[in-house]
Amino acid sequence: MIRTRSLAVDGSRFRRLAPLAFPTAWGAVAVAWKFGCPLARQPGLPARIATSLVFLTVGAGLVLGISRGLVRELARVRAVADAAQRVLLxxxxxxxxxxxxxxxxxxxxxxxxxxxxxxxxxxxxxxxxxxxxxxxxxxxxxxxxxxxxxxxxxxxxxxxxxxxxxxxxxxxxxxxxxxxxxxxxxxxxxxxxxxxxxxxxxxxxxxxxxxxxxxxxxxxxxxxxxxxxxxxxxxxxxxxxxxxxxxxxxxxxxxxxxxxxxxxxxxxxxxxxxxxxxxxxxxxxxxxxxxxxxxxxxxxxxxxxxxxxxxxxxxxxxxxxxxxxxxxxxDRVRVPAQPAEPGLRRPRPAPSPHC
The missing domain is CATH 3.60.40.10 (PPM-type phosphatase domain)
Structure with missing residues (x-):
C-alpha cells in the first residue's frame, strides 16, 4: 500500500511538471547553442538578434508552461472545493x-x-x-x-x-x-x-x-x-x-x-x-x-x-x-370521499343471535 501511494504521488508530480518539459528542453538547446555555436559568439548585430529571439522564445515557453500548469491546478482545486461545499449545503x-x-x-x-x-x-x-x-x-x-x-x-x-x-x-x-x-x-x-x-x-x-x-x-x-x-x-x-x-x-x-x-x-x-x-x-x-x-x-x-x-x-x-x-x-391534494356507485346497496348487518 505504501509503495502504491508513493507511485501515485510520483505520478502526480510528473503530471504537474509535464508542461515544463518542452520549454526546459528548448532552454537547454538554447544554452548549448549560445555557448557551443560559433555563430552565437560573433559580435555582429544579426548574431545578437538571433540570440535574443532564442532566449525570448525560451522565456515565453517557460511562462506559458507554468501558467498552464497553474490554471489546471486551480481548476482542480476549485472543482474539489465546489464539491465539498455542495455536500455541506x-x-x-x-x-x-x-x-x-x-x-x-x-x-x-x-x-x-x-x-x-x-x-x-x-x-x-x-x-x-x-x-x-x-x-x-x-x-x-x-x-x-x-x-x-x-x-x-x-x-x-x-x-x-x-x-x-x-x-x-x-x-x-x-x-x-x-x-x-x-x-x-x-x-x-x-x-x-x-x-x-x-x-x-x-x-x-x-x-x-x-x-x-x-x-x-x-x-x-x-x-x-x-x-x-x-x-x-x-x-x-x-x-x-x-x-x-x-x-x-x-x-x-x-x-x-x-x-x-x-x-x-x-x-x-x-x-x-x-x-x-x-x-x-x-x-x-x-x-x-x-x-x-x-x-x-x-x-x-x-x-x-x-x-x-x-x-x-x-x-x-x-x-x-x-x-x-x-x-x-x-402540493398535497385532499381527496374527497367518493359516493357509493349507483345500484350498489350497503349490505345489511347480520341479525344478532339474541334477537
Missing amino acids: RPPPARLDGLTLAAGQLSATRGAVVGGDLYEAVATPYGVRIVIGDVRGHGLGALGAVVALLGSFREAAHDEPELAGVLRRLERALRRHLRERAREEHPSRAGSEPEHPVAEEFVTLLLLEVRADGRLAVLNCGHPAPYRLGRRVDRLPVGEPLPPLGAFPLPDALVPYSAPRLLPGETLVLHTDGAEEARDRRGRFFSLDEELGRPSREAPAALVRRVQAALLRHTGGRLTDDVALLAVRN
Whole structure:
C-alpha cells in the first residue's frame, strides 16, 4: 500500500511538471547553442538578434508552461472545493412528503458556493422539518458554525419528537463549536488576536415544522419571518422571537408558535436578512415583498431563480452579505370521499343471535 501511494504521488508530480518539459528542453538547446555555436559568439548585430529571439522564445515557453500548469491546478482545486461545499449545503429534494421545494444561495465571497447562511429540509415521522439560519458575518469564515448546526439538525430532526428538543440540540452543538474555536484561537495558541472573537458570534435561526394537515409550528431565534404567497403576499406570523443562538441562553420553556395552516397551492419563502438588506449604488434596499408580489404561477425553482436574478440586477452583482432563499409549496391534494356507485346497496348487518 505504501509503495502504491508513493507511485501515485510520483505520478502526480510528473503530471504537474509535464508542461515544463518542452520549454526546459528548448532552454537547454538554447544554452548549448549560445555557448557551443560559433555563430552565437560573433559580435555582429544579426548574431545578437538571433540570440535574443532564442532566449525570448525560451522565456515565453517557460511562462506559458507554468501558467498552464497553474490554471489546471486551480481548476482542480476549485472543482474539489465546489464539491465539498455542495455536500455541506446540499440542495433540498424537489419533492418531500407532498411539498415542492427549491433553494438557492448567493455568497458574498467571490468564488464561494456557500457562506454563512444555512438551510435544510427533512421528512420525519413528525412532519417536514425545515431550518434556515444566518451566522454572524459572512463568507468562508462562518463555515465552521454552519457545519456544526447542519450536522446537528440532520440528526436531531429525526430523533426529537418535539420541535423544542431540536432547538436545544442545535444550541448545544453551537456551544461546543464555539468552545473549540475559542481554544484554537486563543492568543497563547494562535499567536494573535482572532479577527472575529468567539464572544461576538451568534446565529439567527428559524425552525419550521409542516405537519400532514398543513399545520405549522415555528420557533424563531431572531430570524426574519418568511413570506406566505397565496391570494396575497404577507408575512407569516411567527410569535415572539427568542434570542439568537450563542448570544444568550435559551429560556427554560420553549413553546412553538402555532401559525396558520399552509393551504394547498400556497408557498412559503424563507430567506436570510441579506435578501432584504441588499442595496444598489444609491443605497436603496431591495424590495423583496414587491418582487414576490409580482403576479406569477411559478414553481418554487423558477421563483428562486427569478428572485436571485433580481437581487443581482439590483446590486450590480456586488453583494455585501450572503443570501439564502428556500421556497416551499404545499402540493398535497385532499381527496374527497367518493359516493357509493349507483345500484350498489350497503349490505345489511347480520341479525344478532339474541334477537
